[in-house]
Amino acid sequence: MMVGKSSFIFFASIALFFASTVQAQHEDHMVYVDVYYESLCPDSIKFFTKQLYPSLQTNLSHFVNLTLLPYGKSDYTTVQNQLEFTCHHGPFECEGNKIQACALALIEKGQPSEGLGYNRITVGFINCLMDKVDRxxxxxxxxxxxxxxxxxxxxxxxxxNCAHHVDGSKHLSTLGELTKNLKPPLTSVPTIVFNKQYRKEDSDLAQENFVRALCQYIHHDKPAECSGSSGLKTSFTILVLLVSLAFAKLF
Structure with a gap:
């Protein structure tokens, strides 16, 4: 028996409802993650390449609203209208911080990738820089x-070009002001903040197990990566049941 136009509309409506429900779940339960780090800091490199970036290659990527701040324990002064930086791991780190600040500003104009709370290309580029840098x-x-x-x-x-121009200094100084506004003040690098509230235990946990630290803040419809079972799977099961019932009525 062929499915008629009205049945097609019914199935399409269910699919659209499911898709919109999943998107709403992601938006409602997105966790703000702010990462304060340095381009040449060994602990920052370890966190970014072993914890943060791998986690973002999973379904968890849809639950993260990510802000990267490659500044850390740097400082700057204005000398004859020029910004001069000193960095925790020396002048090369200042260069690396500027490169990343420019990447954050210039890659796809800093816009998040569709459906994500960050730009996927930018994060991949920065991860590569930190993983492959010749220190x-x-x-x-x-x-x-x-x-x-x-x-x-x-x-x-x-x-x-940006990193070796006044624009790079401006981008980095903006990140510097955001870093200096952290409450309580930054004392260690990297520092990871969830939902704009710094908790040392969360930051420490994130460096050892970012997935576990993040999943503490996803309260409903946790993805499979959090516990081995997923609220999204439950929603999909409901969808399958609805479609099955609909087909049963047709025959």
Missing amino acids: QTSNTTFPLKECAEINQVTNYVDID
Whole structure:
């Protein structure tokens, strides 16, 4: 027996309802995650490449509204209308921080990827920079071209120019002011803040198990990554039952 037009509309309506419900769940339960870190800090690199970035390759990505602040324990002063930075791990870190600040501002104009609370390309590019950086005391180099090719960043030349221009200093100083506004003041790097409220135990936990720290703040319809079972799976099961009942009525 063929399914008529009215039945097609019914199934389409169910699908649209399910999709809108899932999207609403994501928006309602999105967790704000602010990461205060430094481009050459070993602990920052470890957190970003071993905890944060891998977690964002899962369904958890839809529950994260991410803000990256590559500044840490840096400082700056204004000398003859020029911004001069000093950084925790030396001048090369200042360069790395500026590169990342420019990437955050320039890749896809800083806009989040559709359905995510951050830009996927930017996060991938920064993860690559931190993972592949050649940390040397005398001549640290950042693999901009290599990471741009891996992550399909077409304007990496603009990012490099920005980092060595006054624009890079301005972008980094903005991140510096945001870092200085953290309450209580930043004392360790990286510092991870959930939902705009700093709790040392959450920050410490995130560095060892970001998934566990994040899942504490997802209160309903937790994804499978949180507990091995998913509220979304339950919703899908309901959808299947509804469709099955609808088909039963047709035959």
